[in-house]
Amino acid sequence: MKPGAFFICGTDTEVGKSLVTAGLLKSLSRAGAVAGVVKAVQTGPELHDQNIYARACPGAAAQTLLHFQCPASPHLAAAAENAVIDLGRLAEEIERAVAGQGLTLIEGSGGLCSPLTDEATFLDLMIRLGYPVVLVIKNSLGAINQALLSVSALKNSGLAVRGLIFTRVSPAQAGEGLIQADNVKTIAHRTGLSVLADLPFLPALAGGRGSPPAWAELADHLAAAALELSNDRAAESAGHSREITAFDREHLWHPYAPVVNPPQVWPVARGAGNYLILPDGRRLLDGMASWWCAIHGHGRPELAAALREQAAVLPHAMFGGLTHEPAVRLGQALLKMVPPGLDKIFYCDSGSVAVEVALKMALQYWQGRGRPNKVKFIAPLGGYHGDTLGAMSVCDPVGGMHALFKNHLPQQIFVPRPAAPFGEAFNPDSTLELERAAARHHGQCAGLILEPIVQGAGGMWMYHPDYLRAAARICREHDLLLIFDEVATGFGRTGRLFAADWAGLTPDIMCLGKALTGGTLTLAATLATRTVAEGLSRGGGVLRHGPTFMANPLACRVALASLELLSGSPWSERVAALEQELRLGLAGCAASPAVAGVRVLGAIGVVEMKQPVNQGRLQKFLVEDCGVWLRPFGRLIYTMPPFTVTRPEARRLTGAISRAVEEGWA
Numbered sequence: 001m002k003p004g005a006f007f008i009c010g011t012d013t014e015v016g017k018s019l020v021t022a023g024l025l026k027s028l029s030r031a032g033a034v035a036g037v038v039k040a041v042q043t044g045p046e047l048h049d050q051n052i053y054a055r056a057c058p059g060a061a062a063q064t065l066l067h068f069q070c071p072a073s074p075h076l077a078a079a080a081e082n083a084v085i086d087l088g089r090l091a092e093e094i095e096r097a098v099a100g101q102g103l104t105l106i107e108g109s110g111g112l113c114s115p116l117t118d119e120a121t122f123l124d125l126m127i128r129l130g131y132p133v134v135l136v137i138k139n140s141l142g143a144i145n146q147a148l149l150s151v152s153a154l155k156n157s158g159l160a161v162r163g164l165i166f167t168r169v170s171p172a173q174a175g176e177g178l179i180q181a182d183n184v185k186t187i188a189h190r191t192g193l194s195v196l197a198d199l200p201f202l203p204a205l206a207g208g209r210g211s212p213p214a215w216a217e218l219a220d221h222l223a224a225a226a227l228e229l230s231n232d233r234a235a236e237s238a239g240h241s242r243e244i245t246a247f248d249r250e251h252l253w254h255p256y257a258p259v260v261n262p263p264q265v266w267p268v269a270r271g272a273g274n275y276l277i278l279p280d281g282r283r284l285l286d287g288m289a290s291w292w293c294a295i296h297g298h299g300r301p302e303l304a305a306a307l308r309e310q311a312a313v314l315p316h317a318m319f320g321g322l323t324h325e326p327a328v329r330l331g332q333a334l335l336k337m338v339p340p341g342l343d344k345i346f347y348c349d350s351g352s353v354a355v356e357v358a359l360k361m362a363l364q365y366w367q368g369r370g371r372p373n374k375v376k377f378i379a380p381l382g383g384y385h386g387d388t389l390g391a392m393s394v395c396d397p398v399g400g401m402h403a404l405f406k407n408h409l410p411q412q413i414f415v416p417r418p419a420a421p422f423g424e425a426f427n428p429d430s431t432l433e434l435e436r437a438a439a440r441h442h443g444q445c446a447g448l449i450l451e452p453i454v455q456g457a458g459g460m461w462m463y464h465p466d467y468l469r470a471a472a473r474i475c476r477e478h479d480l481l482l483i484f485d486e487v488a489t490g491f492g493r494t495g496r497l498f499a500a501d502w503a504g505l506t507p508d509i510m511c512l513g514k515a516l517t518g519g520t521l522t523l524a525a526t527l528a529t530r531t532v533a534e535g536l537s538r539g540g541g542v543l544r545h546g547p548t549f550m551a552n553p554l555a556c557r558v559a560l561a562s563l564e565l566l567s568g569s570p571w572s573e574r575v576a577a578l579e580q581e582l583r584l585g586l587a588g589c590a591a592s593p594a595v596a597g598v599r600v601l602g603a604i605g606v607v608e609m610k611q612p613v614n615q616g617r618l619q620k621f622l623v624e625d626c627g628v629w630l631r632p633f634g635r636l637i638y639t640m641p642p643f644t645v646t647r648p649e650a651r652r653l654t655g656a657i658s659r660a661v662e663e664g665w666a
């Protein structure tokens, strides 16, 4: 196991952080551990901290990544040199430094909220990287306030605090002994964190200078802390993971997996940026955006903050007879984004339920219009719409395993999968079967339901926008409602905000889910035009649906924050860049005799094999050998990463897929 890294952070500037870092480095080196230090940003004329490390521990690996001359906070010092700190680059450089050495101590600058740019603080950088933290506290009056606020900020940001180190940077004043003893006790008690060291004042090291014996004394004081840091990760995380996976194996169901003799699952401890981090510190690049959801990556502070604030105000209230601002603000934001004409919003719990609601809307619409015999749906083969009974009935009958539930599922009418690939000349014959089915069955059909442009879980198939235009015409001509299931394709995934936008269409009903909350909470929505809403309301009809957690304020609030993140980001450029990388990176796979086809659209890249993949073996290879998280199924190896993955990260994903194909792991 790799030893990994710790942040060494202070509750403020001038708390003795550099001395602690230097002392830990010396202690670790003395104990034979391979250790190094990274100073992320140094301000002031000299490499002040790096010089301290060198004095304490000559010859140890130490590097300063950014250096600005002006002795001020990083954002100001950078500005004085007409520079702006690039958070993403700095994070990458830190990761590179950590990968290149044993246990790495990463020293911050100032306190947690020390600004790196006009927008971001040091804490934001830490959140991106997700390494555990050692908090250095100056033991004097005011320490309790600063320490509790810092620990709360760290915990709220999802960072693990490994322990506390108390320092004394000046001789104790009269009566200060009592305060200092109480500080340690109170802070340890209130935070529940362990005290790794309680350092005395060491006058011989004032100003970061001192003789070798003085540094040795500091290292002695920190020996126990160093030992704990170098040991605890391995032991604690291994034991913890074993317990987690053991219970899971015995008692927890996983999606589409046997509950008796289940296949391997990997415990995940936290998410940071584009990575899922395992308890042993391994970082897996999330090539699935956790099933289409985490479009902004993991652990976004904006989303966590929205959740926290809403949780403190109103986590839930029934929606029967009540309303609230999060539901309204989210609705306003959605109506600005969705195709024009969609006007009424029904919030529900999951994509499957959004589909159930859509089907019920369509059924009740025709009842309202006095045509109660219109009860079936037309759907293309190869579709996927969820796992509840109604949704399942319109899924691909083979992929959705209709045989298992034959006597429970409503019988629907299926037409061939849209045989008009995206990006090729449109074949008008591809809609003939649909036209025929509509003409024959419209008297007993309420509508046509499909996933526009990309059929997702049913086969990752991408088809021509003209198919949708033809489908819209056919629906109009035959009195069928057009239902778009955009649970997977919504919010930019295909390169347009909604897949419907490729055809410039507004469906009668549209389902949203998955990325709606940016991967934070389960929330979905079914939107309808005014015509549909008024049709089903005729004669006083109401939609017969009302989930307990309808419009849950927490979910609505975080969805709003996610939409704001999306709108405020260059998502369209990012998705275009990703499309380019996926195309380039996967093109080579097409040459393999084992591959049936390669398809890319927006931030979706697919390699279809000729034979079903060996999921267990392949996934193990991708995790253990490539450090990426992908979830191949059936004959498909595919990726739909967060929009925030960088070009090199996209290349890691396509590289892993290419290796899997070339080396025969699939």
Ligand SMILES: *Cc1c(COP(=O)(O)O)cnc(C)c1O
Pocket: 350, 351, 352, 353, 355, 384, 385, 386, 387, 451, 456, 457, 485, 486, 487, 488, 489, 513, 514
């Ligand atoms: C995932 C998905 C669903 C079901 O959503 P859940 O939240 O899993 O119930 C429905 N339709 C499409 C197109 C999907 O991709």
